Amino acid sequence: MNVRIEPSILSADFVNLEAEVARIASADAVHVDVMDNHFVPNLTFGPQMVGRLQAVSAIPLDVHLMISDADRWAPGYAELGAFSVTFHAEAATDPVAVARRLREIGSRAGIAVKPGTDLTPYLDLLPEFDQILVMTVEPGFGGQSFMADMMPKVAAARAAIDAAGIDVWLQVDGGISLDTIGEAAEAGADTFVAGSAVYGADDVEVAIGDLRAAAGAHRH
Template structure:
């Protein structure tokens, strides 16, 4: 199975985002990190910016909400056309109701967990989600180092997804490069967010191909 590569525009040139999107057109989706300076200590995009990106992006948008009160705000991102909307388990009051709302608006529903959050409470809820994002760094900033101790969570998720026959994508985000993508794929990930390693490369398209090739032989 081919690995999905979703470059994060967190490390792109914000002054030239349309051009930057064109440089990653060979990827699978564009990962958009929405941060509110409350849930994480950083501030990035909001709904209007995502709507603008939606108009010019050659690829579907994979929106990752690192925000407080996603129960209130997440549906707005589905309404502007995001392909996938992922919110944090630690921030949502009612993850299942929110996931169902996102699906009803036509988006894939994703749930994310920080490195220190246990995955076991969410395993029985997997049918409610289209994607589970295991953060492999503390959310908030790009360029951090991969936390390998998050891999057992991925292995549990892969076992649960494979055993149930569900079509749930298992995504990792943080510190993904040619080496760590293999580690994550072997643990069970099939969808990979890469920011610095793509946008800091001379040729992003070549780096995307390199990452995809490195992971694809190990994806379950």
């Protein structure tokens, strides 16, 4: 099974984002964290910045919306041309309708759950999504410690995806490093968001390769 590494530009230099995205050419996607200071207690950027990133990035954008009222706002990010748009289950009134709209526009549709949210109700809806994101920290800030107690949730998602026999990516986001990526891969994740583990490294391309190898060594 493929291992995908997606560096989070939350850990990049915001003044030089075009150059920062160019540095991670071997990554599978750029993870773009959109925060509204409402759904999470932090503010990053919105459609204008994502649109510019879309215009200059040589690799796909995986937009993670940590914003309220996903039903209203998520489709706009798909319209910008993002490869994938992930919204939070806690912020959507009708997650299936949002996912269908994203796909209709042309993006992959992802659904994310916070650490305290039960994933079980969404596992029956798996065919409606292209990606499940299990947060391994509380969303809102980079640099937090990995929550190993989320691994049973990852494992349950992997079992449901495999049982359904469908191609749904299983993503983890939060505290992913060389020390933790193996555990997440062992639990069944195949798509890994890493911020400081990539952008804090002396050589970002080596860091991406090391993370990919470490995850691959633990995949079943």
